[in-house]
Amino acid sequence: MTLSNTWVVVLLVSLIVIFALRYTNDKKYLPGPRGLPILGNVFQLDLDKPWGSYAKWEKIYGDIFQLNMAGQPVLVLNSQKVVEDLFEKRSSKYSSRPQWPVASELTGYMDLPLLQYGELYRRMRRASNIALGIKISSNYYCVQSQQALMLTHGILSQPDRWGFHVQRASISTMLSILYDIPPIQSLSDPRAIFMENLVDRISKALLPGAYLVEILPILSRLPLFLSKWKRDAQRDFRNYSKVFEDMFRSIKEKFVKGEEQPDSFSATLAETQKRHGMSDLECAWLAGMLYAGQETTSTVLKWFLLCMTIFPHVQEKAHQELDRVVGRGRLPSFSDMKHLHYIRAIVKEVLRWQVPLPLGLPHATTEDDYYEGYFIRKGTVCTVNVMGLHRDQQIYGPDADEFRPDRYLNDEGMIKDENSDGHFAYGFGPRTCVGRHVANNSLFITIATILWAMTISPVKETNGNSIKPDLGGELGIFWQPKPFNFLTKPRFDDAEILIQQARDDLNYRDS
Template identity: 90%
Template sequence: MSLSNTLVVALLLSLIIIFVLHYTNKKFLPGPRGLPILGNVFQLDLNRPWVSYAEWKKIYGDIFQLNMAGQPVLVLNSQKVVEDLLEKRSSKYSSRPKWLVASELTGYMDLPLLQYGELYRRMRRASNIALGIKISSNYHCVQFEQALMLTHGILDQPDRWNFHVQRASISTMLSILYDIPPIQSLSDPRVIFMENLVDQVSRALLPGAHLVEIFPILSRLPLFLSKWKRDAHRDFQNSSKVFEDMFLSIKDKFVKGPEQPDSFSSTLAETQRRHGMSDLECAWLAGMIYTAGQETTSTTLKWFLLCMTIFPHIQKKAHEELDRVVGRARLPSFSDMKHLYYVRAIAKEVLRWQVQLPLGLPHATTEDDYYEGCFIRKGTVCIVNIMGLHRDQQIYGPDADEFRPERYLNDEGMIKDENNDGHFAFGFGHRTCVGRHVANNSLFIMIATVLWAMTISPVKETNGNSIKPDLGGELGIFWRPRPFKLLTKPRFDDAEILIQQAWDDIH
């Protein structure tokens, strides 16, 4: 053996010894034993992984570690562990895993997926100003208009309720972001573009969708051997052109001086220089806010409608509160929000009972850490079993599996804690949903207006028996209800007339 070969072998042996010594002296968190190399990949219920996590919690405790083909994954199964790591140590636990395909598709500018760093902090600060609690009331007019259109649509065409929910949630976000007038059709080119991009990114995030996510070393292949990367670069360029055109159409108006209607993009244009963001970064920030906001609103509304068909006693209590606070001579408004405690509790309970992202979006550690004497490696993926937390009896009591809005109310029938969502649907730490105040406002006014105007019930079979919706969800990144049918009828004589009058006023 030549001297050079001897030196190479000696160096490799030294590195192996250093690696082994570094990790063999560490105590790791417990977890299920897996297969060589593949680890626990085939032990998960991929359709409902939170069920596997709940079972493993009984064996390994509130936090345990999995090996997913060499990638260490922590599963956080209790509120205490979540608060200890994602809240109190947020500086170490606020990054994201490296989703290679989704990141290339979005030019590494998708705020929800972005790794924790300078660009993330700049985008986050800009979003806080344009969507924060202080400015959220600027969007009330848009949200009320869409609530009215949604209610009119469902009341007039209950068999097309899914279309009306999609249209209202899409139109709400496009109006808030770009001051676009109400969308009437899902065939609108802007809608098609946005929804296609959402689908592209969602598919890229599915486990096993791309080989390069399983074997990241493939990302180092030259471009001519990486079709996925060529496709992603092409799609990124095409999307960038559309997003820049949409943002710059707002910015150009702002620069010319006339006062512009309130929108996310107009506020972004006004504060762009302060945050040191390019036009391209602003354009992608607005576009990616759409994906998160539209999905939260539409999925939650679908679960809300399902719940109302199953739990008529809940609906009846909401009707009684609406009659008491609003009456039957006018529609609900945002000024009623502070008095409609039960309606707000329904929105909270829908977000808890059937959360749209049962496992949230994973976090990733940016440095080595220790928790309760156990070593957590830099680059470890952290998954919160949100569905499990939402059904945790230690947090929500022995009836945690039940749909019960009263859990958010005190003995006087008021919201127990006005400063707490009471659920974990909006994330944790530095990754808490930046648009949660706007989302809560949209959900409130839409739910309040729908319940004020109508009674929702399940369809019936020919023998008169009700067809109850299936409580299972559809598979995918988001937990959506399976297709179901419902019936609606005006709740009182003047309801349809008042809705129609208000509808005519905005047309």
């Protein structure tokens, strides 16, 4: 028998023993679909739309059930009650993350969204809450308003290149918030390429089955010379670290010298670094990893544009509110936010109707637990069917499948609950997205500016019939709309002139 065959036999025997020890004792486990020996339910899951499989199994097994993914127990949570019971009331047990060996090595175990629950996570979380919290989020109003203007100008003048304009604006906004980097003009900008390559590298590392070590974690114990994935990841970590540290230290040096500099996440981080007991490397990676938030924002904006293309009545109602509150003599501003209830409702409804992360980011248990008499062991992966929650008629009513921003408004046309997102797109419990306030602000001012300036309509066929975009999506790391196009026109006579003048003024100030 060859050495490689011996390894295969050892691994298979180990899996069989582990499986037998875990599932043949007297503990009561949650119900779930019966699967294959060892592999469990791996081949029963619809990888294109896994929430569809979860919805089917929910009807059979209830609001919470357990899957066996090649020996790894996975809990699927399908109701608001179960999510609150576990992720909020028992957050100390359910706030960690699963093991992602490749992504962890690639980021030096310093990627906040993927970080295991522990001391480093708590320090990074506190630092992020200060630099991105609701009080300080207004510091970024200026750059968000500027990028909303530039995006609106781009879409209005080049609707066929709307995808480029959305991506450019999202990247520029995030780089400016994190590092006070001036707006990029091209996606071939070296800084954008560097950040996008890193996000792509991590995204591929997170795809199920991308690396054998994700399926067989025992392989992570092999020596480095037998682990090409680890050598590559550690090499890339060193390269990424150098760039991130240079970016952070250039801002920190200005703080140390007492030089004035514009507001940015890194500037606030440098100012509070000692308080949080974080090294330069940890600060550098904390800032760098928050860049991925631009992908969420750009995805939501893509769904927003699709919604405006196929739901003209929503667009018309938004136009009426903008005319009433803002008028046609100036652009919307953040001072209008408290009066633009319907625009804010559109933001909430886009995040609910087509959530960028349909299953959120999975949690993991840090100790054994029991729920309603069922045993949940330490290390269990817990995933929430967020798309299913967003279609739950008990939460959103019988029209939960429809796109209807009015669901967030009371009889007076005001937001029903100012203290609630009204959706689950930003996660749960202590792992709720740290940048949600900044993200909401970016989405609000961008959507308000676009709708103030233009009318969006479907592309026409030669016979005059509208070509409606496909309502389906494409699942990668994020749930994205399929490619589509639309037409734009200025909403009133002076709209294009006012947008152009504001754009020219911005260019003049930047020159």
